[in-house]
Amino acid sequence: MADPTDEALPWRGGGLSGTVVIESGGGTVSYQAIAIDGFARNRTRAEHHGYNSKTTRTTSTWTPGLARGSLSFQQTIDGTVITQTAASGLEALSAVLDSTLITAQLPTIASSSAPQSWIVTMPTKHLHTDNESLLGPFSEPWNSDRSESCDVTQVGENTTLGGFKNAGSVTLCASTNVLITSNKRSPAFASPSWLTQTFAGSLTEPINALRMASKREGSAARDRRITVSTNYSQDTDIVGLPVIAIPLYADRYGDIESGSFGSTTTRLLKRLSVSESVTTYGKSKATVQLAEVNESGVRVDAYSISCSAPSASDLTASSVFQSVSIGPLEPGISYTCSAVAHTAIGESEPSANFYIRLETVNTERALAFFERFYTLVLGRQPDQIGFEHWVGTLTSGSTSGGDIARAFFLSSEYQRQNTSDVPFVETCYQAFSAERRMIRACWGGLGSSLRVKLAQKYCQGSLIQTSLWRWQGATVSDPEASLLRP
């Protein structure tokens, strides 16, 4: 059987996938096996020591095992991928499952308020106990601990990477642990008593404890493992729980016949709300304010917006804040947009569509506007520098029409004219003759009851009168540049 070619191939392992179907009571539940990559690819061959090889990588006739040999592993903590080395493949695997699946599944469970049943199991639970004292997570001490008071505390710090003794951990009382296999609606999983725990409490507490611990640890101590653990009366060693939940049923979706592992989209995490339309004037960017409709308790890492229009390029933007700016917008085009929230366990459902439109300033009308103001208010032709300055600020959107009106009428140059009330109102009305609503700016900026009366006398239009009354004494803050739209 010896064949040199058998061992000649360079290691290019991987590519295996697995599916699981559990047939029960006329129904089925299916899910994908968890695939681990990079496990054996970089392993070197070691000497064969009979039944127990010293390496994880085996030959074709060696019994493989997960426990042997040190192994580097990748974790994603707080969005950062880090690579570390554990003393054994088991510890590396445990760390990966902890960091990946706990963060993926626990918030998913917590995010749903719908009654549901979960099977939670620990494929590597045998990895999380001492060889001298194997303890099953479903053993009797677990049950006995359920009656204890519930305190969430952080104990100790990790002293051995990947180790379980003295590991930095969040200790949860058993009554709030996350081992849930109620399955009241599923006769398929009427498990024996040692495998079944009916959960009666809230999952918020362990989730928050995990988050708090993560924040406390921070980026400066990412080599510390955060481990969900429970109190075992038989042994004080920390027993980690790489919890993997199979969502079997969730009322929101009816009876889910196929659960999935690590899925990031099986649960509605958050729904975002935005105003139906956003219009921006002059600026090539629009700022959209997002809000969360439902408080799922899942931390949002970022928000993003995507917009499209039939005659323009698609736009995307993201922000860690709920205020997201998007651009460059093409003028005169209505974009159809939606927003999503990004969390550690996936994207939220997209928001309802909203619309963004960029309205541009008509430069010609802006020029006429300023010429009229220079002529009527200041009584002269515009100087080049001042003229360009005002046109620039108006067309860029950085200054509103109201601001400009106030600046002209409150300028020292106009004040030196010492204009009485009647000429003032006349000038003001003429200056804004093309944009009648702008007359509000005059009155708002000056706020004189006498001038209100004068305005009533000279400005006969009912619309203008209404505006005057409404705006007397008000500050000028309207984005009046909108009146200069083409």
Next chain:
Amino acid sequence: MNLPAIFSALARTALFCCLAHPTHAAMRISPTGEGEVLLVPYYSAIEGDVTLITINNPTDYVKAVGISVREGLAGREGLGWATYIATGSAFTFGIKRDGSGAVIKPTTDTCTVPQFHSWWISMRSMLWDGSAEAHYEGTSDSFSGEEREQAGSVEVIEMEQWHPSESVKGRAAVERNCESLVQAWSRFEGEDGD
């Protein structure tokens, strides 16, 4: 301060790090669902439940995988074997209840060592029921019955791979020459496996 020298040193360090510690080698959960190790966190043979587990090998190589079915209380192995999956093929096996324990049988024509011979094979509880000496302290568990076999987890670990036609084991797996693969595991004198 000699900045060019510092940058040069940093560049060399970065290059060394990249070459010496290729990130692709680190173990991680595969985002594609394909990998060298597969973990099946839960199977059930409780009451009338039957669990079918399929391991797919879509690659161009024959794969040898070690499969370990572990009971649900403490994760001790109840049955383990090696399977040789041909190129572009799959191996499926079922787990169902038998009496108070569980039995396992492949449903595909795939070479295994030991061979199943189309029989349902009982899981072994010797690692926790106290019937055999082992370095595990199985009897310290709170529950030591063979009912522990009826739910648990499965590990699948890739062991080796070969070209389907250019290697003896590769051809054996493709041609279902299972006896030769069994012999490869033999430890008897005159039939030493490799």
